[in-house]
Amino acid sequence: MSVTVRAPAKINLDLAVGPAGADGFHELVTVFLALDLYDDVTVTPAPDWSCTVTGRQAGEVPQDASNLAVRAAQLLAGRYGVRESVAIAIDKDIPVAGGMAGGSADAAATLVACNDLWGCGADDDALAELAAELGSDVAFPLIGGTAIGTGRGHLLEPIAAAVELTWVLAFSPTGLSTPAVFRECDRLRAQQRVDVLAPQPNPPLLAALAAGDAAGVGRALRNDLQAAAVSLQPALAQTLAAGRAAGALGGLVSGSGPTTAFLAADDNAADRIAAALSRLPGVSDTAIARGPVSGATVLVGD
Numbered sequence: 001m002s003v004t005v006r007a008p009a010k011i012n013l014d015l016a017v018g019p020a021g022a023d024g025f026h027e028l029v030t031v032f033l034a035l036d037l038y039d040d041v042t043v044t045p046a047p048d049w050s051c052t053v054t055g056r057q058a059g060e061v062p063q064d065a066s067n068l069a070v071r072a073a074q075l076l077a078g079r080y081g082v083r084e085s086v087a088i089a090i091d092k093d094i095p096v097a098g099g100m101a102g103g104s105a106d107a108a109a110t111l112v113a114c115n116d117l118w119g120c121g122a123d124d125d126a127l128a129e130l131a132a133e134l135g136s137d138v139a140f141p142l143i144g145g146t147a148i149g150t151g152r153g154h155l156l157e158p159i160a161a162a163v164e165l166t167w168v169l170a171f172s173p174t175g176l177s178t179p180a181v182f183r184e185c186d187r188l189r190a191q192q193r194v195d196v197l198a199p200q201p202n203p204p205l206l207a208a209l210a211a212g213d214a215a216g217v218g219r220a221l222r223n224d225l226q227a228a229a230v231s232l233q234p235a236l237a238q239t240l241a242a243g244r245a246a247g248a249l250g251g252l253v254s255g256s257g258p259t260t261a262f263l264a265a266d267d268n269a270a271d272r273i274a275a276a277l278s279r280l281p282g283v284s285d286t287a288i289a290r291g292p293v294s295g296a297t298v299l300v301g302d
C-alpha cells in the first residue's frame, strides 16, 4: 500500500536572468540538465499528514506540513477530491539549499507517487500545472532529461542532448537562500548600473549539446546568478578556480548555488577534479554525477 518515486537533481547549464516582474519573480531563460543524483519519496496511507526525512543533511529539512512535499500531496488531494492523507518518507541524496532543486524534486516525486497511490489519473500536463503552482523548479524533475525553461523557469521545452556529460559536484558546508541570491543579483546590478535586458538564449550551448560536443558545452556554460552567489559566499571563487585548474572543461555555480558543477572530459579527469576539490576548506563533500537522466519514476508501486 506504498508508492516510492525517485526524482533527479538538476543543474543549470545556462541561467540568464532578466528584470524582476511586478510579482517579484525574474524572467529567466535557462537550460536544465537532470543528473543521476536522486531523492526517493515513499507515500503510505496514514490517518494524518506527516513527513520524515533521512539521508544527506536530513536534519536541515522541515519535517512538518511546511515541507513542500506535504504541500504537493495536499494540492493534488484538494484538486482531485481525495479525502485521504499520507505519511511521506523522503530519503535525500540531493543537497539541501544547494541550487540543485532538491526540495522541488521531492515535491515532484510526491505528486507522481500520490497520483499513482490515489489513482487520480492526472496526466503529464495536469501534473506540470500543479508543479508550477508549487514552485518555479518543480516541473523540471517531472520530465528530467535536458530542457529549456522560460517564464519563471517553469515553462519547459525538452531538447536533445547527444552526449552523456560527467560532472563533479562540490557541495558547500552552508546553503544559500534562493530569494537572497536573486536580491543580491539585483543589488549588484543596480550598484554597477547594469542595463537589465530580457534574458536571451545561449545558441553556442544548444549547438554543442545537439552535436554531442562536451568541450563546447564546457565553454558555453553561463550563470547570471553566479556573481551574486560568490558575493554571498566568497569561498566559491576559490572552488571555481580550483576546479578549472584541475582540468575541468568548464565549471559554474548551479542555479542559485552554492553547489558548484564541473564538467569532466572522462572518468579519470572526474576523479582528479574531485580529489582537488575535496581538499578545499570551502567544500564539505564532492560527488560525481552523470546526465541527462529520466524524470520522476515510480520504483515500487502498490
Ligand code: C5P
Binding pocket: 024, 025, 026, 027, 028, 134, 135, 136, 137, 151, 152, 153, 178, 179, 180, 182
Ligand atoms: O518559485 P520558487 O518558490 O522556487 O522561488 C523561490 C524564490 O526565488 C522566489 O520567491 C523569488 O524570490 C526567487 N525567484 C525569482 N525569479 C524566478 C524564480 C525564483 O526571483 N524566476
